[in-house]
Amino acid sequence: MKILIIEDDKKVAQALKKGLESERYDVEVAYAGEEGFFLLNAQKFDLVILDLMLPGRDGLEILMALRRQLDKTPVLILTAKDTVEDKVIGLDSGADDYLIKPFAFPELAARIRVLLRRGIDGQDLRLRLADLEIDLARHAVTRRGRLLALTAKEFEIVEYLLRNRDRIVTREMLAKDVWQETQRATPLDNVIDVHMARLRKKIDEPFSLKLLHTVRGVGFILTERNP
Amino acid sequence: MSLRPSSIRLRLTLWYTLALALIVIVFSVSIYFFVKGRLFQQLNEQLDRDYSSIAIEVTEEPADLRNSEPESPTRLFRVVQGKNVYYQSGPYRKAGLPEILDSLASRYQTVRSESGKRFRLATGMTKNDFLLIVAQDEEPIRMTLRTLFVILVLALPSALILAVLGGYVLAARLLRPVAAMAKKAGQISAENLSERLPIENPGDELGKLATILNQTLSRLEDAFERLRRFTADASHELRTPLTAIQSVGEVALQEELDANAYRDRIGSMLEETSRLTHLVESLLLLTRADTGRVLLDRKSHNITKLVEKAVEDMRVMAEEKGQTLTANLPFRIQAVVDEGALRRALVNLLDNAIKYTPEKGSLSVGLKSDDRGLAIEVSDSGPGIPADQRGKIFDRFYRIDNDRSRDIGGAGLGLAIAKWAVEANGGYIELESKEGQGSTFRIVLPR
Numbered sequence: 001m002k003i004l005i006i007e008d009d010k011k012v013a014q015a016l017k018k019g020l021e022s023e024r025y026d027v028e029v030a031y032a033g034e035e036g037f038f039l040l041n042a043q044k045f046d047l048v049i050l051d052l053m054l055p056g057r058d059g060l061e062i063l064m065a066l067r068r069q070l071d072k073t074p075v076l077i078l079t080a081k082d083t084v085e086d087k088v089i090g091l092d093s094g095a096d097d098y099l100i101k102p103f104a105f106p107e108l109a110a111r112i113r114v115l116l117r118r119g120i121d122g123q124d125l126r127l128r129l130a131d132l133e134i135d136l137a138r139h140a141v142t143r144r145g146r147l148l149a150l151t152a153k154e155f156e157i158v159e160y161l162l163r164n165r166d167r168i169v170t171r172e173m174l175a176k177d178v179w180q181e182t183q184r185a186t187p188l189d190n191v192i193d194v195h196m197a198r199l200r201k202k203i204d205e206p207f208s209l210k211l212l213h214t215v216r217g218v219g220f221i222l223t224e225r226n227p
Numbered sequence: 228m229s230l231r232p233s234s235i236r237l238r239l240t241l242w243y244t245l246a247l248a249l250i251v252i253v254f255s256v257s258i259y260f261f262v263k264g265r266l267f268q269q270l271n272e273q274l275d276r277d278y279s280s281i282a283i284e285v286t287e288e289p290a291d292l293r294n295s296e297p298e299s300p301t302r303l304f305r306v307v308q309g310k311n312v313y314y315q316s317g318p319y320r321k322a323g324l325p326e327i328l329d330s331l332a333s334r335y336q337t338v339r340s341e342s343g344k345r346f347r348l349a350t351g352m353t354k355n356d357f358l359l360i361v362a363q364d365e366e367p368i369r370m371t372l373r374t375l376f377v378i379l380v381l382a383l384p385s386a387l388i389l390a391v392l393g394g395y396v397l398a399a400r401l402l403r404p405v406a407a408m409a410k411k412a413g414q415i416s417a418e419n420l421s422e423r424l425p426i427e428n429p430g431d432e433l434g435k436l437a438t439i440l441n442q443t444l445s446r447l448e449d450a451f452e453r454l455r456r457f458t459a460d461a462s463h464e465l466r467t468p469l470t471a472i473q474s475v476g477e478v479a480l481q482e483e484l485d486a487n488a489y490r491d492r493i494g495s496m497l498e499e500t501s502r503l504t505h506l507v508e509s510l511l512l513l514t515r516a517d518t519g520r521v522l523l524d525r526k527s528h529n530i531t532k533l534v535e536k537a538v539e540d541m542r543v544m545a546e547e548k549g550q551t552l553t554a555n556l557p558f559r560i561q562a563v564v565d566e567g568a569l570r571r572a573l574v575n576l577l578d579n580a581i582k583y584t585p586e587k588g589s590l591s592v593g594l595k596s597d598d599r600g601l602a603i604e605v606s607d608s609g610p611g612i613p614a615d616q617r618g619k620i621f622d623r624f625y626r627i628d629n630d631r632s633r634d635i636g637g638a639g640l641g642l643a644i645a646k647w648a649v650e651a652n653g654g655y656i657e658l659e660s661k662e663g664q665g666s667t668f669r670i671v672l673p674r
C-alpha cells in the first residue's frame with residue numbers, strides 16, 4: 001500500500017512517515033504543492049494525506065486538479081483549519097476524510113485503515129481476541145465461555161476495541177465513534193476513563209491474561225501481546 | 228470639503244450675528260421710513276396751514292397783495308390769475324422755482340429749484356378763481372433724514388461688531404467645559420483609564436455628556452481589566468502544561484532509564500499535550516464566539532432526548548462519587564437549537580455540578596415548560612456559591628476556590644462556554660444558590 005504525504009512541516013511529515021512505515025505502508029513525502037502534484041501524476045498511490053496550507057500550490061487546488069482528472073485516489077485532508085466551513089469546503093472539493101491538527105496518530109492510522117478498506121469491509125457478527133468473544137447477533141460478550149454482564153455502553157466499547165484489536169484507540173476516537181460526540185472540548189475524557197476502569201474490572205480482573213491496557217498519554221489498547 | 232466653519236464657537240457666533248443683523252436691518256429700515264413719513268406729513272400740514280391763511284387774504288382782498296411790498300412776506304407763495312402771475316412773494320421768487328401757471332395733478336408735489344434745492348408745493352384754486360401755490364423748503368427734513376440715515380448706517384455695524392465680540396467671548400465661556408473635556412479625553416489612554424473627565428455643572432447638557440462619557444470610560448476600564456486578567460490567566464494556564472512537558476522531558480534525558488520508563492515519561496508529556504490541546508480548543512471557541520464566527524446549525528430537536536443522553540453520559544461520574552443523579556423529564560418537548568452547543572452547555576453544567584458536590588451528595592436534572600419558555604434545571608446539594616461570586620462564575624478562568632478547583636481539574640472555562648452556548652441559542656442561564664444548600668443552574672430557552 002503506497003501513501004503520499006504532502007505536508008510542508010518537515011517535522012510533522014517525518015513523524016508521519018515513520019509512524020506509517022511502522023504500520024508497514026510504503027510512504028513518499030512531498031514538502032511543497034508542486035512537488036506533490038508532480039508525484040501524483042508520475043506514480044500511482046493508494047492514498048494521499050494532504051495539508052491545506054502549502055507553499056506554492058494550495059492543497060485545495062491540488063485536490064480539485066486531481067478530481068478533474070477523474071482520479072479517485074482517496075484523499076485525507078490534514079489541516080489546522082478547524083471551522084465547519086473549512087471542513088465542508090474540503091469535503092465538497094472531493095476529500096474523503098478531514099482530520100484537524102493537532103491529531104492523535106492512532107486516530108490517523110485508524111482513519112487510513114477505514115479509507116483503504118472502504119467497500120470490502122465484511123461485517124463480522126463474531127469478533128474475538130484470545131478467549132474474549134463478542135457475538136453481535138446475540139448481543140453477548142463472553143470470556144473463556146463465561147457470559148459477562150456489560151452495560152450497553154460497555155458493550156459498544158468492547159465491540160469498538162475488538163474491531164481495532166492490537167491497535168491503540170484514543171479517547172477522541174472513543175468520544176467520536178462510541179459517544180457520537182461531534183464537538184471537541186467537551187469534558188468526556190473523565191467519563192471515558194471511568195468506563196474503561198469498570199470494563200477492565202469485568203473483562204480482565206478475574207483472569208490472569210490481561211487484554212485491556214492503558215497507553216499513557218495516548219489511549220487504550222486491546223491486545224494479547226505485551227504492549 | 229465643507230465650507231462650514233469647523234468650530235462650534237465660530238458657528239454659534241456667526242449664526243446669531245446673522246440673526247441680529249437681520250433684526251437690526253429690519254428695525255432700521257422701519258424707523259427710517261416711519262420718520263420720513265411723519266416728517267412729510269408734518270410738512271404737508273404746514274403747507275395746508277399756510278395755504279388756508281393766504282387763501283383767506285387772496286379771497287377777501289386780492290388787491291392788497293399787489294400793493295404790499297413783495298419782499299416783506301416770509302412765506303413762499305404765488306398767486307396766478309388766468310395764465311399770468313398775479314403776485315408772488317419775494318422768497319418765492321428768490322427760490323428759483325420752475326414756472327408753474329396751471330394747477331398741478333396732485334395737491335402736493337416736490338419740485339427742484341434751479342439751484343437743485345427741493346421744495347414741497349401745495350396748489351389749489353381759491354373761491355375767486357385764483358391759482359394759489361404755496362411752497363416750503365424740504366431741506367431741513369432732508370437734512371434730518373440724512374442724519375438719521377448716517378446714524379443708522381454707522382450704528383448697525385458697530386452694534387454687530389459688539390455682538391460678534393460679545394458672542395464669541397460668551398460662546399467661549401459656555402464651551403470651556405468642552406475644551407477641558409477634550410483635553411482630558413486626549414490624555415486618557417489604556418495606561419490611565421481610571422481617570423475621568425472634569426464635570427463643571429452636572430445638571431446642564433455638557434455635564435450630562437461628560438457623565439455619560441465617564442460611564443463609557445468606566446465600562447472600557449472594566450473591559451480592559453477583564454482582558455488583562457484574561458490574558459494573564461490564559462498565559463498561566465498555557466504555561467503550566469508547557470512547563471510540565473519541558474521539565475519531564477529534560478529530566479528524562481538526564482536519566483538512564485529503560486524503555487518502559489521512557490515510555491512512561493513520554494506518556495506523561497503527551498498527557499500535558501492533550502491538556503494543552505483542550506485548552507487551546509476551548510479558548511479558540513470562546514474567541515470565535517466573541518467575534519460571532521461560530522456557525523450554528525439550529526434545527527428542531529427533541530430536547531427531552533438530548534437531556535436524557537447528556538445525563539446518561541455523565542451518570543458514571545456521579546456514580547463514582549456515590550452521588551445520586553435523578554432525572555425528572557415528565558414530557559417530550561421539541562425546540563429549535565444547535566444540538567452540539569446545547570449538549571455542550573448541559574454536559575459542562577453537569578460536569579461542574581458533579582465536581583463540586585461532595586461524595587454521596589445528590590443531583591437532579593429537571594425539565595419545565597411555561598410561558599417564559601423551556602427550562603432545563605441542574606440542581607446539586609453542593610456547598611453553594613457565595614452571593615458575591617455569582618456574577619463572576621461565568622467569567623473565563625474564574626474559580627471560586629483556586630486550590631480546590633485546580634485539584635479537581637479543568638481550566639475554569641466550562642461555565643463560560645456553557646453561557647455562550649445557551650445564549651447563542653437565544654436563551655440564558657439563571658443561577659439560584661444558597662450557601663451550604665446547593666445550587667440550581669437553569670438553562671432557559673425560548674419556545
